[in-house]
Amino acid sequence: MLFKFHGGVHPDEKKSPADKIETTPLNPPPQVVIPMSLHIGAPCRPIVKVGDTVKLGQKIGDTEAPVSAPVHASVSGKVVAVEPRLTPAGTMVTSVVIENDGLDTPCETMVPYPEDRLSDQDAIAALIREAGIVGMGGATFPTAFKITSGKGKVDTLIINGAECEPYITSDYRTMLEHPDEVLGGIRLLMKACGVSQAFFAIEDNKADAIRLLNSKNPKDSGINILSLKTRYPQGAEKQLIKTVTGREVPPGGLPAAVGCAVFNCFTAYSVYRAAYEGRPAIERVVTVAGSAIERPRNYLVRVGTPLEYVFQQAGGFRKEPHKVIMGGPMMGVAVYDLSVPVIKATNALLAFCEDETKTVENPACIRCGKCVQVCPMNLMPLYLYLYEQKDDFAGMEKYRLTDCIECGACSYICPGRLHLTHSFRAGKAKIAARAAAEKARKEAAKGTAAV
Amino acid sequence: MSENRKLTVSSSPHIRSAQDTRSIMLDVIIALCPALLAAVYVFGLRALLLTCVSVAASVFFEWAYRKLMKKPSSVGDLSAVITGMLLAYCLPANTPYWIPVFGALFAIVIVKQLYGGIGKNFLNPALAGRAFIMASWPAFVAASQAPLSYDNIFNFGADAVTAATPMSFLHTGSLPNVGILDMFIGKIGGSLGEVSSLALLVGGAYLVIRKVISCRIPLSYLLTVAVLTFIFPKGNNSFLWMLYNLLGGGLMLGAIFMATDYTTSPVTPRGQIIFGIGCGLLTVFIRYFGSYVEGVSYAILIMNVCVWLIDKFTLPRRFGVDKKAAGKSKEVAAQ
Numbered sequence: 131m132l133f134k135f136h137g138g139v140h141p142d143e144k145k146s147p148a149d150k151i152e153t154t155p156l157n158p159p160p161q162v163v164i165p166m167s168l169h170i171g172a173p174c175r176p177i178v179k180v181g182d183t184v185k186l187g188q189k190i191g192d193t194e195a196p197v198s199a200p201v202h203a204s205v206s207g208k209v210v211a212v213e214p215r216l217t218p219a220g221t222m223v224t225s226v227v228i229e230n231d232g233l234d235t236p237c238e239t240m241v242p243y244p245e246d247r248l249s250d251q252d253a254i255a256a257l258i259r260e261a262g263i264v265g266m267g268g269a270t271f272p273t274a275f276k277i278t279s280g281k282g283k284v285d286t287l288i289i290n291g292a293e294c295e296p297y298i299t300s301d302y303r304t305m306l307e308h309p310d311e312v313l314g315g316i317r318l319l320m321k322a323c324g325v326s327q328a329f330f331a332i333e334d335n336k337a338d339a340i341r342l343l344n345s346k347n348p349k350d351s352g353i354n355i356l357s358l359k360t361r362y363p364q365g366a367e368k369q370l371i372k373t374v375t376g377r378e379v380p381p382g383g384l385p386a387a388v389g390c391a392v393f394n395c396f397t398a399y400s401v402y403r404a405a406y407e408g409r410p411a412i413e414r415v416v417t418v419a420g421s422a423i424e425r426p427r428n429y430l431v432r433v434g435t436p437l438e439y440v441f442q443q444a445g446g447f448r449k450e451p452h453k454v455i456m457g458g459p460m461m462g463v464a465v466y467d468l469s470v471p472v473i474k475a476t477n478a479l480l481a482f483c484e485d486e487t488k489t490v491e492n493p494a495c496i497r498c499g500k501c502v503q504v505c506p507m508n509l510m511p512l513y514l515y516l517y518e519q520k521d522d523f524a525g526m527e528k529y530r531l532t533d534c535i536e537c538g539a540c541s542y543i544c545p546g547r548l549h550l551t552h553s554f555r556a557g558k559a560k561i562a563a564r565a566a567a568e569k570a571r572k573e574a575a576k577g578t579a580a581v
Numbered sequence: 582m583s584e585n586r587k588l589t590v591s592s593s594p595h596i597r598s599a600q601d602t603r604s605i606m607l608d609v610i611i612a613l614c615p616a617l618l619a620a621v622y623v624f625g626l627r628a629l630l631l632t633c634v635s636v637a638a639s640v641f642f643e644w645a646y647r648k649l650m651k652k653p654s655s656v657g658d659l660s661a662v663i664t665g666m667l668l669a670y671c672l673p674a675n676t677p678y679w680i681p682v683f684g685a686l687f688a689i690v691i692v693k694q695l696y697g698g699i700g701k702n703f704l705n706p707a708l709a710g711r712a713f714i715m716a717s718w719p720a721f722v723a724a725s726q727a728p729l730s731y732d733n734i735f736n737f738g739a740d741a742v743t744a745a746t747p748m749s750f751l752h753t754g755s756l757p758n759v760g761i762l763d764m765f766i767g768k769i770g771g772s773l774g775e776v777s778s779l780a781l782l783v784g785g786a787y788l789v790i791r792k793v794i795s796c797r798i799p800l801s802y803l804l805t806v807a808v809l810t811f812i813f814p815k816g817n818n819s820f821l822w823m824l825y826n827l828l829g830g831g832l833m834l835g836a837i838f839m840a841t842d843y844t845t846s847p848v849t850p851r852g853q854i855i856f857g858i859g860c861g862l863l864t865v866f867i868r869y870f871g872s873y874v875e876g877v878s879y880a881i882l883i884m885n886v887c888v889w890l891i892d893k894f895t896l897p898r899r900f901g902v903d904k905k906a907a908g909k910s911k912e913v914a915a916q
Contacts, residue, residue: 285676459596
């Protein structure tokens with residue numbers, strides 16, 4: 131039985147025509163830029179230096195910190211720079227720049243994992259960490275840490291194949307083209323988490339993928355394929371858990387608090403490839419689409435490939451792009467410099483020739499309440515907006531600003547075209563800044579008292 | 582490579598739904614049209630002309646105020662058109678033309694613009710405008726025009742026959758002298774936009790289908806009036822008494838078009854039901870115990886001022902801290 135999360139919107143899906151075309155491998159670029167932080171958590175330290183020769187799949191960055199994932203070379207060649215470079219998020223991060231020798235000489239470590247060790251719970255978690263696998267849906271939370279920290283608490287495994295954002299079809303194509311590998315990856319994740327059942331949640335606009343997966347008898351290994359109603363943000367972690375189990379993750383809590391662990395579909399596929407092909411997380415499927423794109427389709431792209439190169443190889447722009455987005459149109463990040471690289475979480479690269487944000491000069495709330503209707507976190511965006519505009523911290527707290535998951539449903543539906551989601555991001559930043567200032571003040575006071 | 586390329590950067594989401602304020606207001610205008618047609622059918626073309634005067638005055642004051650105050654024009658959102666239409670709908674068709682002009686001045690400038698314009702007013706502008714007219718020139722709007730016969734449709738004069746409305750009968754505790762079907766179609770005396778329940782319901786259905794309004798406010802409002810009048814009838818036919826009360830006066834117009842005004846109604850689902858029930862209770866109280874024959878406009882105006890309070894007390898349940906869900910998470914933790 132499925133439950134229902136509150137609210138949500140249904141934007142035009144626009145998955146066509148990219149959803150009908152087979153994934154095309156993209157030629158590796160002449161140069162890759164690999165940031166040392168491709169995950170949430172502690173950044174890696176580079177373990178190669180300028181002038182070193184690296185092989186495909188060779189580990190080039192690592193750290194001892196528990197919440198982390200190592201970084202691997204996505205081409206073979208020579209390290210030409212180790213320096214801060216711009217990332218898609220707009221931050222400068224130490225990156226290893228590798229000149230591609232075009233040979234793809236594989237590293238010795240790129241061998242399938244010994245089959246007999248794949249029944250050991252901890253060995254799987256260790257292999258996932260070594261392969262640098264992170265939440266491939268966009269959150270980039272280190273997968274191995276999710277498994278080990280949830281040990282003993284998790285009774286339900288959910289694989290996120292919702293892919294609820296418009297345009298994106300990378301998970302869908304992966305399910306269609308590699309169903310056995312995805313299911314194999316899920317079995318490994320089940321073993322690693324110590325559970326016998328898993329739910330593979332897919333939105334019902336991907337009926338043929340659901341049919342194909344069901345034809346592989348997934349039930350025999352405890353995998354239940356669930357067909358979910360197509361409704362954004364169905365794939366948001368908290369909403370997905372609610373739909374599948376009826377449980378609600380408490381504010382500020384992790385899925386493990388309600389006994390759940392959620393992994394993205396592509397994460398499962400990456401786990402399979404790491405275990406049975408010895409291939410670390412060095413490439414991923416990226417949907418390249420949008421009104422400015424000449425040939426919309428999915429490409430298998432090496433991590434570290436500059437966006438400019440991806441677009442060029444994908445047939446270039448049909449028209450001059452007005453906006454380029456990494457991720458989906460609802461939650462993706464607008465990119466201003468196309469020299470930034472594809473990262474592990476890049477599930478889509480969208481280019482639009484026209485502004486589709488329908489921005490108006492004088493946004494005005496008419497109190498229609500549609501934002502309240504669609505908010506999947508049961509918030510009242512129109513009031514939060516008022517409090518945020520007035521810097522009213524008590525109001526922001528009372529109306530639970532920090533519960534906002536920034537899904538964008540309120541901004542999407544708002545007829546007055548208010549910048550709701552944006553103002554909530556700003557509000558969260560204000561709250562964080564205030565908390566930091568307060569902490570500093572307290573510490574300073576303590577220091578004076580001690581003297 | 583990318584030096585010459587100018588890319589726009591903005592916070593997500595990067596797409597927006599097609600429905601905007603203007604398209605919503607346009608839907609409301611369309612939904613108000615059947616009632617206008619009915620008014621012309623019942624009272625003649627003067628009803629149309631009076632509505633046009635009211636709309637023109639509302640739009641003019643909206644434009645002039647913003648211009649005078651050097652604020653960006655807001656005429657394009659079409660909300661002033663609706664205020665003008667609704668204001669005219671609350672007046673008898675034989676009202677002098679200058680009356681809605683003053684009503685519009687009060688509604689647009691005092692009630693709406695002085696509080697910051699669209700979305701900021703705490704009273705329904707059209708109803709406040711009507712209240713202002715009622716308080717200032719009661720004699721001009723008290724006498725309701727009687728329905729015309731067919732051949733009189735080109736009547737433009739203000740000298741039409743006046744007649745007691747069904748509401749004045751109900752106020753004295755007796756059933757009106759018109760059939761229930763005429764009540765439903767609107768061949769009765771009254772304010773020009775309120776007479777035809779049929780036309781108003783057609784407009785309401787359009788708004789619900791277009792997802793401009795939900796059924797919560799109109800249904801809870803009408804049901805409250807229905808239940809109260811059915812339980813406490815005057816006379817011995819409680820069912821007929823209830824029907825006349827539902828179809829009479831401004832109830833349909835109020836429940837479908839006035840009480841559902843976004844700005845002056847609650848945004849939470851529970852709040853909307855409370856609001857509707859409150860409107861229903863007050864309407865029946867005023868009809869039963871007040872000196873006015875009709876209570877809809879004051880009932881809605883009184884509930885208007887409670888809106889923010891209602892919203893505050895009907896805050897939706899916080900995600901993840903429901904008793905049931907919390908219990909579940911504990912269960913899991915205990916395992």
